[in-house]
Every structure is written in C-alpha cells, then in structure tokens.
Amino acid sequence: MPYQGSWREVVPQAEAFRHDLLVVPGLGEPYLPLPAPEAGLEVSGDGVVMTSLRERDGWQELRVVALTLDATEAIVTGRFAEARHADLRGRPGDPLPVTDGTLRLPLGAWEIATVQLRC
Amino acid sequence: MSTEIVVVPHTHWDREWYEPFQRFRLRLVALLDEVLDTMEREPAYHFTLDGQLACVDDYLEVRPENRDRVAALVRSGRLAVGPWQILLDEFLCSGENIIRNLELGMARADRLGGAMPVGYLPDMFGHTAQMPQILRKAGLTHACVYRGVPSAVTTDVFAWVAPDGTAVRTQYLPAGGYGNGAYLFSEGEGLAERAAGFVRTMREWHGPEGPLLAMYGTDHSAPVRGLPDMVATISARMDTLSGYIGTSDGEVDGLPQVHGELRSHARANILPGVISIRPNLKQAMSRAERMVERYAEPLATLWGSEWPGRFLDMAWWRLVDASGHDSVTGCGVDETAQQVAARIAEAEHLGQAVRDLVTSRLARSVPSDGVLIVNPTPAARRGVVIVDMPGNDPLLDPSGAVVPVQPLEYAPTLLLDEEMDPATALTFVHGTELYGRHVAGLAVEDGTLTFTVAREPSVAFDVNDLRGALDGVTRVRIVAQPRRTVAAMVQAPPLGHTSLRPGPREQVHAEEDGVERLPGMHDPSCWLSSDSAPLPVRGDEQVLDNGLLRVTIAPDGTLTLVGQDGTTVTGAARVVDGGDVGDTYNYAPPATDETVSEPVAVEAELICTGPLTAMVDVRRTYLWPASGEDPYDTPEVPAGTRATRMEEITVTTRVELRAGEPFVRLRVDFDNRCADHRVRLHVPLPQPATCSHAEGQFAVVTRGLTAEGGCGETPLPTFPASSWVAAGGVAALLEHVTEYELADGELALTLLRSTGYLSRNRNALRPEPAGPSCPPPPPSRAGRAR
Structure with a gap:
C-alpha cells in the first residue's frame, strides 16, 4: 500500500484487510423479509483501535488502545447506559459518564484502556 | 561493604522444546515431588516456580492429591508461583494474548494463595514496548528481565518505560541471566571462593550496598540436596524472587530509564530467527487469535443469547499455551511443532464454533435464499464479500436497493447422469437429503428419473411414494438448482449485521430502459446510487486500476503501484x-552465498476483470539451488556454498485489487522443495527511509536500520511486525507476524526459512549453540509455502 505522509493512514486499512466481513447463509423461512440492519457497538477516535470486547460479570468489557503520538479520545456508542473503568484483570474502577448511549473516553498517547459497559 | 547474597532457588521450565510436552512433564513431576518433600522437610527452603502457573497445572494434573501441599507452601510465602500462565514469546502472539496470559495466571495463582508480584520474563527473546504498561495495569510494579537489555544499562535495576510513560522497576539479570548463581553450589569444594567471586561480579552491577540476587537454577534443573546448609555457610539467605525484589516498593525515581522495546543483542542472544522459522505456526496463531478476539468474543458479547464462557476459556487456554517461548517460536523438534499446531487449530475451531453459534442465531431471521453479513469492525464498513447465491437474479439489501455484484463462478448443476437401477439411486436418498442437498423436485420421463436438488428442502418427499413409479427407468440424473458465487459490495453497520437476497429481475428492472442484460451481469447504475460509492476496479493481464491504486504487472512479474496521490x-x-545454513534460532548465509531473483519464465493469467474485484495470477518460475553444498559430507558442518543442482520452483502470486481499497492484495504460493535457504518478498521504497514503523502488541515501534550488538550474536536488523509495517511511503499489511528488514532501500519480508537444524553447534552469526543440535526430519525442511 503506497501512502504519503504518516503511517497513521495505514491503521484503518490494516483493520479492513485483517478482518473480513463475515458471510453466513440464511437459515430462516423463505417467506421472511430481510431484517433491518443493526449496529452493535461503534468505537471511533483518532488512532483508537479496539482490541477486545467480551462479556464479564454482566458487563460488556471493551479494550482499546490509542495508536497515537498525542492524546486522543475514544468515542464509544451503543446500547448502554452505564460505564466504568477496569484494569487489565477486569477489576472494576471508577464510573464514567455516559450521555445518550455515548461514552467519550480521553486517552493518553499509547494508552491501553479497559472499560465496562452495561445497559 | 555488605556481602549478603540472597539465593533464589528456581528452575526454568521449558514446557516443550527439544522434547515434546509429555516427556518434559515426566521430569517436571519428579522434580516437583522432590521440591515439595524438601520444602516440607527444611523450613528455610524457598523456591520460585519459574513465574508460570503452567508448571503447577502440569504437576497437579498428575498429582492432584498434592494441591493442598502446594497451596500451603504458596500461602507460607516460600513457594512463588505465577504471575504468568506460561512464559510466552512476547512478539509472536497478540497483545490481547499477553493480557489473557497474565489474567489467567494471576487468577489461578490467587486460588493457591497469590501470584508472585513480579512480571518475571527470564528467557524471552526480547521484550515488547508496552510490557511495562501491561504489568502496571494488571497490578504489578516490578519486572525481571534478562535478554534484550541495551548496553546503556550498567546497573542491575532500571526503570523500564512504556510508550505511554508507564514505568516499572525492572530487575535486570546480568552476568549469567536466570542462572547467574547456578554454579555457586555445584561442587562442595571452593564454595567460599565462588561466593566471593560472585560478589565481586555482581557488585559491579549492583553497587556497594544492598543484597545481591543469586538465581540458583537453570533449564529443567533441580536444586541440590543440603542447599540450606550451604547457603548458611556463605552467610547468605534463601528467598523467593519476590522476597528479594519485594524489599523495594516499585519506586522508579532516580533509576536509569530504558524506553520501549528491549531487542538489543548487547548483553544476550535474542535469537531473532524464531520470527521467521515454521511460518505455518505463525500463520495459524494469528488466524486463531483473530477468530477468538475479533469474531467469537465480540459477536457473542453483542449478539449471543448466553455467554459461551467455557468454550472461550478453552480457546484462550490453548492460545496462551501455544504462545510459549519454545512453542509458537518453532524452535523445538517437529513433535513439539505438531502439538503446538494442533493446539492452535483447536483454539481456532473453538472460536469458529462460538462464532457459528451466534451467527446462526442471527441467520435464522434471514430467509434461506439470502445471506447474513456481519461486520467485525467497530466502524461502519463498505466492502466486498464473496457470497454463494441461488439463481441469477440481482441481489437486494434490506432497503430493497440493488447491490453491485460481480459473478465469479457458477456451480455445476449436473451431479449425476448414469445408467443404473433406480432402486440403487433410491438408496442415495435419506429423508429429503440427496448428495448433501435436498430433493426439490423429481420427474420420470423417457426412462429417466431426474431429481432436482437444492440447498433447502422445499417439497414434501417420501422415497417410498416413488417406488411404484419406476417401471422402465434405466437412467438416473441428479440436477442441482443453479447457484453462483458472486462478489458483492455491501455496507455493514459497526459490529453489526445486514443481509442480502436475490430479487426478481423483472421487478428490479421494471422501470429501466429496456436494455437487455445477461444473467448475472453487473448493473452499472448501482455505482451511481451514492456519491460516496467506490469506483469500480478494472483489470486485464497487465493493469489493475480502481481509481485509488493502479497496479501494473511488469514482464518480470514485479508490480508497479501508483497511489491516488x-x-x-x-x-x-x-x-x-x-542461502540459509543457520538454524531455527538464527539465519546464517553460507560463506559464499548466491541469491536468485530473476525468474526463468513468467506468465500472467487473468482470473477476473472487475468491477468489484480484479485478479491476475502471476506465475514466476525460478531455478533455486536445491540445498547447501556440503563440503565435508556431514551436515554437522554448515555448507559453505549453495548446491549446483537446481530445483525448478514456480511461485504463484495472486494479485487482487478490489473496489474501494487503496492496497493490492497478494497471495504467494509455492511448493518448497529446497533446503538450506531463505525466501523473501522485496518491496522497494518510494522514498528513502532511515526507519521503519511496525505494529504489534498495542504499539507502533519505530526502528532504525541497525540493531545493537555486543554479546556475540550478529545483530541483524531483522524485526517482527504483527499487522503491518511501513517505511518510506509504502506499507505491507500482514495477516500474521512476519519478519522484515529494511535494507538497500527496500522492505524485505521473509516468506520462508528452510533450515536443517533446531540449533547448530556452529552458526556463522551466533558463536555458541542455542540448544541441542537436532537435525529435523525432511518434512520440516520442505512443504507448501503460502
């Protein structure tokens, strides 16, 4: 992949290259209409990369890393109303503010952050 | 001057290496039987169990009755276990794998009385940049390392700083590594002199005050009997590693700082050749990690009904086990590599099973003639998918909009056409199932029984109803409903799903201008439905172009890439x-090397032309030396030249460009029939570069064109990259951890190293053996390479 400027251009392309969209044959009755598309969880932010999402003790545990030389912000949007910090062993920390299903999480450069989310 | 020595008895337990796991475990059980007996008999005895819970698990699987004995010693503070589940290779697994390893080890150690609060990393072949942050965020304020430490470090303690600024107090094991005190008690005579010599050596690193750490143990070793008395003789004391290190609170102020990854060759070998040996293990590991990390877990979290925790635990357990520093590294015997491969495969299968459990639940809402599309990325994605669909009708998304498609392949429809007794054919039918499909219709005409089969059952069918209607039938045909494989451009929501199905052609095109379209033909109006839609890709045998990237295939099979800018x-x-006459640990060219980069024949075959994907297979045929030329007729002495006997090898490179992607996809495939060689893919840089940037383990590491040497091992500037490496205006996106080198204005990616030995006694780029000299059997020297 040719690029001009920063290696930061490469990050989203590697995400797409390494994670193919998944195709699954339909298993429903033939008369069914196609269901409406649904979003799960959206994670955005300059240089923010999701590395893990799993369930832990009734919470959704999300881990991101800031692949950035400067501080950035992870914006997490989904069907959740509560959020809190956690350490790498999943031990919960301080609560985080959630507004209309969106968590805005400040991240330092190269910070690995784990948060837990709940409806 | 204090002369106190703290003796830390331990063993370094390579769980699988030059012998496979079970054979090493037999020795482990005997060793720990003895350690437990000794510790119970001698209250002053301490033991550090190599920082990895795997030793405990492997022991207790054989001696479950000893669990309480182990736990009692852990609770007493005399037996240190954990914090890792296994001592990993930090560069050959994902960052997430590192975290799960620590999480698993610490949780299991807690159940025995608590983990050793030291990030013990005694034998890893270098250390990743973010390890200090990982340790701190798991609650550990200390690390302990041996390999990879740069020459700038002249003390036995330093502050190791991650890219985010997190620091951990790091105990460095100089002058002998994790066996710096192994020789102290090896013989009865001269103990005092050896102790005095030890103190002189270690004071150079430690300074005049404070106790000195003597790691008493080495690979697969058991401590000698009577150790407490000998320790007392030299006025030393015995402790665990955490007992020694724990006298400090983890404060890093005032300590010399070392930033980022530790991959210096200054103080110890880091054995960089493990990054590129046995690439099948590296490919499988990355694939399995992605399956579990990025498909199974996230999809089960968001879209599953019940958390399949046990399946995922089993998957992680296998991935963590496989990350062992003599496991995924590939520097063991073939038996070990086979076990590691099987373990990784099971992890991937477990991930696939969880993925399928979740997606089949979602797919039950999608009609059987349609497909569900799931996006594993936490951002909206537009991309090409390959789908298998019945018929030739256009594909529609849930809004009813036509989706751009490109036919790739039509499945054969005639499955059987033979003269046969129809009673025989009826035995092929099981319920409605026939040839892996379902009976969708049947006809008897002119002495021929014809079954029509489809993916889904659509008619009530009982084979017994047919038996009376077969008089005169002498021929049986089975015909499948038409299906095609198409590329489709879809838009999918973040970590969500959408779907497609065929729509009636007459309905879709009812309002169009009456232009006749062949079945499956791309409808150009689809591209015009959105201003942001990517341009189509067009390709022939020489040029592929999608508006973002133009790829030209030269007569020699190389590519010219021109980006949009x-x-x-x-x-x-x-x-x-x-040539490569080294071993699994270190690449080593023959004294007189010969490289081959010019093919003797090149041909290009156009596979498809677009508009969603364009592909060309470039087949380059080379004459590669079959092996090294052995001057002494013994493989023990590395070949000095390459053989004059040549193998004709055809390297097929599938060059694919998809609509909307600013990169070209390459798949390189060849049947390796040569030994003693290294094959690399070279990419010239558009601009000069003095450094590379490589992603891996939560970091992007910037590296120069050289590496620091000093210990004897030649400091080749070959490095690992996990998901991509970039330099000078070009990036290689990677499916698995790959070795690269930036040299002569080019980025070289190692595809394969085919060497003959686990470790050679004589390796031109490493003065001492790295392990036993085991020549592997032929299968590990050859095989299909992708």
Whole structure:
C-alpha cells in the first residue's frame, strides 16, 4: 500500500484487510423479509483501535488502545447506559459518564484502556 | 561493604522444546515431588516456580492429591508461583494474548494463595514496548528481565518505560541471566571462593550496598540436596524472587530509564530467527487469535443469547499455551511443532464454533435464499464479500436497493447422469437429503428419473411414494438448482449485521430502459446510487486500476503501484531466494552465498476483470539451488556454498485489487522443495527511509536500520511486525507476524526459512549453540509455502 505522509493512514486499512466481513447463509423461512440492519457497538477516535470486547460479570468489557503520538479520545456508542473503568484483570474502577448511549473516553498517547459497559 | 547474597532457588521450565510436552512433564513431576518433600522437610527452603502457573497445572494434573501441599507452601510465602500462565514469546502472539496470559495466571495463582508480584520474563527473546504498561495495569510494579537489555544499562535495576510513560522497576539479570548463581553450589569444594567471586561480579552491577540476587537454577534443573546448609555457610539467605525484589516498593525515581522495546543483542542472544522459522505456526496463531478476539468474543458479547464462557476459556487456554517461548517460536523438534499446531487449530475451531453459534442465531431471521453479513469492525464498513447465491437474479439489501455484484463462478448443476437401477439411486436418498442437498423436485420421463436438488428442502418427499413409479427407468440424473458465487459490495453497520437476497429481475428492472442484460451481469447504475460509492476496479493481464491504486504487472512479474496521490512503488513483490545454513534460532548465509531473483519464465493469467474485484495470477518460475553444498559430507558442518543442482520452483502470486481499497492484495504460493535457504518478498521504497514503523502488541515501534550488538550474536536488523509495517511511503499489511528488514532501500519480508537444524553447534552469526543440535526430519525442511 503506497501512502504519503504518516503511517497513521495505514491503521484503518490494516483493520479492513485483517478482518473480513463475515458471510453466513440464511437459515430462516423463505417467506421472511430481510431484517433491518443493526449496529452493535461503534468505537471511533483518532488512532483508537479496539482490541477486545467480551462479556464479564454482566458487563460488556471493551479494550482499546490509542495508536497515537498525542492524546486522543475514544468515542464509544451503543446500547448502554452505564460505564466504568477496569484494569487489565477486569477489576472494576471508577464510573464514567455516559450521555445518550455515548461514552467519550480521553486517552493518553499509547494508552491501553479497559472499560465496562452495561445497559 | 555488605556481602549478603540472597539465593533464589528456581528452575526454568521449558514446557516443550527439544522434547515434546509429555516427556518434559515426566521430569517436571519428579522434580516437583522432590521440591515439595524438601520444602516440607527444611523450613528455610524457598523456591520460585519459574513465574508460570503452567508448571503447577502440569504437576497437579498428575498429582492432584498434592494441591493442598502446594497451596500451603504458596500461602507460607516460600513457594512463588505465577504471575504468568506460561512464559510466552512476547512478539509472536497478540497483545490481547499477553493480557489473557497474565489474567489467567494471576487468577489461578490467587486460588493457591497469590501470584508472585513480579512480571518475571527470564528467557524471552526480547521484550515488547508496552510490557511495562501491561504489568502496571494488571497490578504489578516490578519486572525481571534478562535478554534484550541495551548496553546503556550498567546497573542491575532500571526503570523500564512504556510508550505511554508507564514505568516499572525492572530487575535486570546480568552476568549469567536466570542462572547467574547456578554454579555457586555445584561442587562442595571452593564454595567460599565462588561466593566471593560472585560478589565481586555482581557488585559491579549492583553497587556497594544492598543484597545481591543469586538465581540458583537453570533449564529443567533441580536444586541440590543440603542447599540450606550451604547457603548458611556463605552467610547468605534463601528467598523467593519476590522476597528479594519485594524489599523495594516499585519506586522508579532516580533509576536509569530504558524506553520501549528491549531487542538489543548487547548483553544476550535474542535469537531473532524464531520470527521467521515454521511460518505455518505463525500463520495459524494469528488466524486463531483473530477468530477468538475479533469474531467469537465480540459477536457473542453483542449478539449471543448466553455467554459461551467455557468454550472461550478453552480457546484462550490453548492460545496462551501455544504462545510459549519454545512453542509458537518453532524452535523445538517437529513433535513439539505438531502439538503446538494442533493446539492452535483447536483454539481456532473453538472460536469458529462460538462464532457459528451466534451467527446462526442471527441467520435464522434471514430467509434461506439470502445471506447474513456481519461486520467485525467497530466502524461502519463498505466492502466486498464473496457470497454463494441461488439463481441469477440481482441481489437486494434490506432497503430493497440493488447491490453491485460481480459473478465469479457458477456451480455445476449436473451431479449425476448414469445408467443404473433406480432402486440403487433410491438408496442415495435419506429423508429429503440427496448428495448433501435436498430433493426439490423429481420427474420420470423417457426412462429417466431426474431429481432436482437444492440447498433447502422445499417439497414434501417420501422415497417410498416413488417406488411404484419406476417401471422402465434405466437412467438416473441428479440436477442441482443453479447457484453462483458472486462478489458483492455491501455496507455493514459497526459490529453489526445486514443481509442480502436475490430479487426478481423483472421487478428490479421494471422501470429501466429496456436494455437487455445477461444473467448475472453487473448493473452499472448501482455505482451511481451514492456519491460516496467506490469506483469500480478494472483489470486485464497487465493493469489493475480502481481509481485509488493502479497496479501494473511488469514482464518480470514485479508490480508497479501508483497511489491516488502519485506515490509510486516500482518493482514490488520481487522474490529473492538466498542461502540459509543457520538454524531455527538464527539465519546464517553460507560463506559464499548466491541469491536468485530473476525468474526463468513468467506468465500472467487473468482470473477476473472487475468491477468489484480484479485478479491476475502471476506465475514466476525460478531455478533455486536445491540445498547447501556440503563440503565435508556431514551436515554437522554448515555448507559453505549453495548446491549446483537446481530445483525448478514456480511461485504463484495472486494479485487482487478490489473496489474501494487503496492496497493490492497478494497471495504467494509455492511448493518448497529446497533446503538450506531463505525466501523473501522485496518491496522497494518510494522514498528513502532511515526507519521503519511496525505494529504489534498495542504499539507502533519505530526502528532504525541497525540493531545493537555486543554479546556475540550478529545483530541483524531483522524485526517482527504483527499487522503491518511501513517505511518510506509504502506499507505491507500482514495477516500474521512476519519478519522484515529494511535494507538497500527496500522492505524485505521473509516468506520462508528452510533450515536443517533446531540449533547448530556452529552458526556463522551466533558463536555458541542455542540448544541441542537436532537435525529435523525432511518434512520440516520442505512443504507448501503460502
């Protein structure tokens, strides 16, 4: 992949290259209409990369890393109303503010952050 | 001057290496039987169990009755276990795998009385940049390392600083590593002199005050009997590693700082050849990690009904086990590599099973003639998918809009046409199932029984109803409903799903201008439905172009890439074969090397032309030396030249460009029939570069063109990259951890190293053996390479 400027251009392309969209044959009755598309969880932010999402003790545990030389912000949007910090062993920390299903999480450069989310 | 020595008895337990796991475990059980007996008999005895819970698990699987004995010793503080589940290779697994390893080890150690609060990393072949942050965020304020420490470190303690600024107090094991005190008690005579010599050596690193750490143990070793008395003789004391290190609170102020990854060759070998040996293990590991991390867990979290925790635990357990520093590294015997491969495969299968459990639940809402599309990325994605669909009708998304498609392949429809007794054919039918499909219709005409089969059952069918209607039938045909494989451009929501199905052609095109379209033909109006839709890709045998990237295939099979901004890469994907008479640990060229980069024949075959994907297979045929030329007729002495006998090897490179992607996809495939060589893919840089940037383990590491040497091992500037490496205006996106080197204005990616030995006694780039000299059998020297 040719690029001009920063290696930061490469990050989203590697995400797409390494994670193919998944195709699954339909298993429903033939008369069914196609269901409406649904979003799960959206994670955005300059240089923010999701590395893990799993369930832990009734919470959704999300881990991101800031692949950035400067501080950035992870914006997490989904069907959740509560959020809190956690350490790498999943031990919960301080609560985080959630507004209309969106968590805005400040991240330092190269910070690995784990948060837990709940409806 | 204090002369106190703290003796830390331990063993370094390579769980599988030059012998497979079970054979090493037999020795482990005997060793720990003895350690437990000794510790119970001698209250002053301490033991550090190599920082990895795997030793405990492997022991207790054989001696479950000893669990309480182990736990009692852990609770007493005399037996240190954990914090890792296994001592990993930090560069050959994902960052997430590192975290799960620590999480698993610490949780299991807690159940025995608590983990050793030290990030013990005694034998890893270098250390990743973010390890200090990982340790701190798991609650550990200390690390302990041996390999990879730069020459700038002149003390036995330093502050190791991650890219985010997190620091951990790091105990360095100089002058002998994790066996710096192994010789102290090896013989009865001269103990005092040896202790005095030890103190002199270690004071150089530690300074005049404070106790000195003597790691008493080495690979697979058991402590000698009577150790407490000998320790007392030299006025030393015995402790665990955490007992020694724990006298400090983890404060890093005032300590010399070392930033980022530790991959210096200054103080110890880091054995960089493990990054590129046995690439099948590296490919499988990355694939399995992605399956579990990025498909199974996230999809089960968001879209599953019940958390399949046990399946995922089992998957992680296998991935963590496989990350062992003599496991995924590939520096063991073939038996070990086979076990590691099987373990990784099971992890991937477990991930697939969880993925399928979740997606089949979602797919039950999608009609059987349609497909569900799931996006594993936490951002909206537009991309090409390959789908298998019945019929030739256009594909529609849930809004009813026509989706751009490109037919790739039509499945055969005639499955059987033979003269046969129809009673025999009826035995092929099981319920409605026939030839892996379902009976969708049947007809008897002119002495021929014809079944029509489809993916889904659509008619009530009982084979017994047919038996009376077969008089005169002498021929049986089975015909499948038409199906085609198409590329489709879809838009999918973040970590969500959408779907497609065929729509009636007459309905879709009812309002169009009456232009006749062949079945499956791309409808150009689809591209015009959105201003942001990507341009189509067009390709022939020489040029692929999607508006973002133009790929030109040169007569020699190399590629010229021109990006939208004009950045141009010329001569990309050149394949270079050179000699390698090293071993699994270290590449070593023969004294007189010969490289081959010019093919003797090149041909290009157009596979498809677009508009969603364009592909060309470039087949380059080379004459590669069959092996090293053995001057002494013994493989023990590395070959000095390459053989004059040549093998004709055809390297097929599938060059694919998809609509909307600013990168070209390459798949390189060849049947390796040569030994003692290294094959690399070269990509010239568009601009000069003095450094590379490589992603891996939560970091992007910037590296120069050289590496620091000093210990004896030649400091080759070959490095690992996990998901991508970039330099000078070109990036290689990677499916698995790959070795790269930036040299002569080119980025070289190692595809394969085919060497003959686990470790050679004589390796031109490493003065001492790295392990036993085991020549592997032929299968590990050859095979299909992708």
